[in-house]
Amino acid sequence: MSTILITGADLAAPALELLRDYDIVYAGKTPTEDSLVALCRAHDPVAIIVRYGKVGAAVMDAAPALKVISKHGSGTDTIDKVAAQARGIEVVAAVGANAAAVAEQALALLLACAKSVVELNDRMHDGHWDKSTHKSLELGGRTIGLVGLGAIGLRFARMADALGMRVIGFDPYARKLPDYVQSVDLATIWRESDAISLHCPLTDDNRGLLDAQTLAQCKRGVIVVNTARGGLVDEDALLAAVRSGQVMSAGLDSFAVEPMTAGHPFQHEPHFVLSPHIGGVTSDAYVNMGVGAAKNLLQVLARSGAAAH
Incomplete structure (x- = not known):
């Protein structure tokens, strides 16, 4: 079964239901680059949902199967989009969800x-x-x-x-x-x-x-x-x-x-x-962003032929 890495400690239940055909691995509330690299080497995820921390070239290179990086929200500045493009990895965001x-x-x-x-x-x-x-x-x-x-x-x-x-x-x-x-x-x-x-x-x-x-x-x-x-x-x-x-x-x-x-x-x-960057952190937005991130990555995986197996 293919793996999806979440750079956080949790994901909304409706989003997890959408991803039920995948193994889900959590990186915790404060993931570092080193911890993300280690998790990618251990699990080789096909997709990453980015909640916290940064995803750069080192993380991408540690996951050869990676097809898509999906932002849990709208801002993708914590993702190295140039590195992703160079490696053929698609970057998507849950625009408008929050x-x-x-x-x-x-x-x-x-x-x-x-x-x-x-x-x-x-x-x-x-x-x-x-x-x-x-x-x-x-x-x-x-x-x-x-x-x-x-x-x-x-x-x-x-x-x-x-x-x-x-x-x-x-x-x-x-x-x-x-x-x-x-x-x-x-x-x-x-x-x-x-x-x-x-x-x-x-x-x-x-x-x-x-x-x-x-x-x-x-x-x-x-x-x-x-x-x-x-x-x-x-x-x-x-x-x-x-x-x-x-x-x-x-x-x-x-x-x-x-x-x-x-x-x-x-x-x-x-x-x-x-306030501590909680503008998008409401119970409704948490669900909307999780579902949006899940749907976005599933669309990319379906197009790339890397759906769950």
């Missing part, structure tokens, strides 16, 4: 920043009553700039429109946008947005997209939300911008290095609302 979950997290972070939810909660628990001194930001009528208009970005755009926000967006690949999303260039995003939310994949071209230069082009007091990839943001530049007031508040669900370790400069820093 769109609702991530868009809701982006909205939660936006509202938390605009309404000082975390700061006021802490003050209340310490016995303060800031009614006479605090003023939060009203989002209705203000402009939200979205970088990336895929499934997640468009879902978030619909929510922002429902709040009465003006929605502008940049995505060179987007087609047939809804009438409430105005397509603009990046310069317009920086210049006109009262809040900016990132929803694009991480590539070599956009790494450090939000840096000192682009943040300086933004309106003073802009809100920054990132539920995409930490590498899109120059973290030192963002910290400086928040401290100076150029950025009013930052709501972040992803970071340059994950997991975040003790002593990270964002920790205990006011005006940062942080």
